[in-house]
Amino acid sequence: MTKDITLQNSTNITLPEQHNRILDKIPSIFSRVGTALKQPLKVIDEQKLQKIGSRLKEHNEKIYNFGRQDSQTTRKLMTLQMLNTADSTYRILRQILAQIERKQQAISDNYVKLRKEYAKIFELQKKIESETDDIKREKLRAELQGKIVSISNTFAYLEGALKEVGFLQDCYDQIKKNKKYPR
Secondary structure, eight states: OOEEEEOTTSOEEEEOHHHHHHHHHHHHHSSSHHHHHHOSOSSOOHHHHHHHHHHHHHHHHHHHHHHHSSOHHHHHHHHHHHHHSSOOHHHHHHHHHHHHHHHHHHHHHHHHHHHHHHHHHHHHHHHHHHOOOHHHHHHHHHHHHHHHHHHHHHHHHHHHHHHHHHHHHHHHHHHHHHHTOOO
C-alpha cells in the first residue's frame, strides 16, 4: 500500500510501503513495548507485591508518627542526641523510612499516570474507529503509539521503585532485628 501526499503546488508524492513499515517498527525497537506487553513487571510478581504491601502498614504508621508527633524542641533534642552518639541506629531507621515514603509517592504518581494513559488509549482507539479523514486518523494513530510507548517505558521505572521499596524494607527489618528493637 502506498500513501499519496499532495504538496502545495499540487504535485503528488507517493510514500512507498517500505517507508511505512520502517516508521511502524521504530517505536517498538527503541522502547520497551514488546517486553512490557508480554510481562509488564519482570521481577516483581504477586507474592512479592503482597509482601511489600503487608510490610507497608507498619512503615506507614512509623512515617506518620515521626512526621507529625514530635514538637520542634523534641526533634531538636533527638537530632542532637542522634548526632552525638556513636550508635545512630534511630537516625538510620528514620532515613530508611523517609526513603520508603519518597518511593511510595513516586509509585502513587506513576500509578495515576498509568491510569490516565490507559483511559487516553481507549479514547484514542474510539476516535480512530470513528474518524473518516485519513490524515486525522494517521495523527491519532501516531498519538496512540506514543501513549503505548509511554506506558511501556513507565513500567520499567515503576518496577524499579517497587524493588527499591522492598530492598529498603528488608534493610529496615534487618537493622531492627540486629539491634533487637521492638516492633
